[in-house]
Amino acid sequence: MKIIKVKDYDEMSTTACELMVDRIKTIKNPVLGLATGSTPIGLYEQLIETYKQDHVSFKNVTTFNLDEYIGLAKDNPNSYHFFMSEKLFNHIDISPEKTYVPNGVASDLKQEAVDYERLIQKENGIDLQVLGLGTNGHIAFNEPGTKFSSRTDIVDLAQATLDANARFFDSIDEVPTQAVTMGIESIMEGREIVLLVSGEGKAEALKSTINGEVTEDFPASILQTHQNVTIIADEAALSLI
Numbered sequence: 001m002k003i004i005k006v007k008d009y010d011e012m013s014t015t016a017c018e019l020m021v022d023r024i025k026t027i028k029n030p031v032l033g034l035a036t037g038s039t040p041i042g043l044y045e046q047l048i049e050t051y052k053q054d055h056v057s058f059k060n061v062t063t064f065n066l067d068e069y070i071g072l073a074k075d076n077p078n079s080y081h082f083f084m085s086e087k088l089f090n091h092i093d094i095s096p097e098k099t100y101v102p103n104g105v106a107s108d109l110k111q112e113a114v115d116y117e118r119l120i121q122k123e124n125g126i127d128l129q130v131l132g133l134g135t136n137g138h139i140a141f142n143e144p145g146t147k148f149s150s151r152t153d154i155v156d157l158a159q160a161t162l163d164a165n166a167r168f169f170d171s172i173d174e175v176p177t178q179a180v181t182m183g184i185e186s187i188m189e190g191r192e193i194v195l196l197v198s199g200e201g202k203a204e205a206l207k208s209t210i211n212g213e214v215t216e217d218f219p220a221s222i223l224q225t226h227q228n229v230t231i232i233a234d235e236a237a238l239s240l241i
């Protein structure tokens, strides 16, 4: 694992943006794996800036998002699809038909998960996968206890995740309890992974990610076994290392 220590959230975002723009420029038809949550918002803002100022084009870029809440349609402001449109897609020249997010209201959700995997494979896999880190070690919505061999599927969310994500909803009762998420094995197939981590609240989780035992009880620990992972983390997040 390569660890890039940065000062703060803003520097994490600009560093991640530089890395991503480099891959967009050097890979012919880049396929990016994207994450939601608070962590990558600064990266997306930087990408929009780069598009506007430096005229970096996203026309040849395809994106796959990691996950989506079950029961939330793409026009629901709490859906991850809506989040991505608002925070990134609506502000750059990417083709909407090249921005894939799992459909959380598909009539056959199991089939949706299978089809999502096929789509990724059809695009030749993911060149660069962006990840955030759950305080309980989850990556995407793969909660502690998830098999490392998991593929894209329907999952139940842990109570810690419901609590953590309640801040985006009017009340905790509104937080969906299930999601469709790329599996751990699906994520690990990304040719390159960049994990973004910011803030003291993630320090314990980052410590386990980097130095802890590789165990299904702490999903992010699997990243220790990937050949091409870069962690971009700020001083606060790295304070226990």
Ligand code: GLP
Residues within 6 Å of the ligand: 035, 036, 037, 038, 039, 040, 066, 067, 131, 132, 133, 134, 135, 139, 140, 141, 161, 165
């Ligand atoms: C969410 C998402 C993850 C994200 C994580 C951390 O539940 N499913 O993909 O990485 O939790 O979120 P945040 O960046 O807001 O701390």
